[in-house]
Ligand code: FES
């Protein structure tokens with residue numbers, strides 16, 4: 001076991017785990033941040049997407065030692081008040097069906113909106129989400145919700 005310090009959703013934390021522990025497991029099992037989901041465990045589905053220093057990464061593919069001293073953001077940061085417009089619009093539009101994919105998609109979309117001036121076009125949103133699978137086929141409603149959230153953010157700027 002070894003201790004690793006990093007920042008999660010703005011809070012400095014320390015976890016004591018075997019160094020090869022996937023970040024996903026540390027988030028879910030040691031920090032009770034279960035919004036980040038386990039899917040394939042192999043970097044193929046995107047449900048475990050978190051931001052590390054603002055960049056979207058698969059938490060199942062990162063070892064805890066790789067995020068030491070870095071900033072990790074999970075979907076819980078978007079859900080906390082004041083709720084991020086992405087969450088508001090996904091809920092308002094019933095964008096998900098089972099919802100399993102949504103925490104990863106929300107984080108991927110957050111990264112896109114953070115790096116985009118104004119409202120990204122539909123193709124740019126779809127490209128950004130190419131690695132985030134939705135087995136329910138709810139992509140259309142999810143893209144709609146992201147577009148609405150982007151407009152809300154742009155209008156408030
Ligand atoms: S669980 Fe990480 S990419 Fe599928």
Ligand code: FES
Pocket residue numbers: 095096097098099100101102133134135136137138
């Ligand atoms: S809403 Fe079910 S996997 Fe996307």
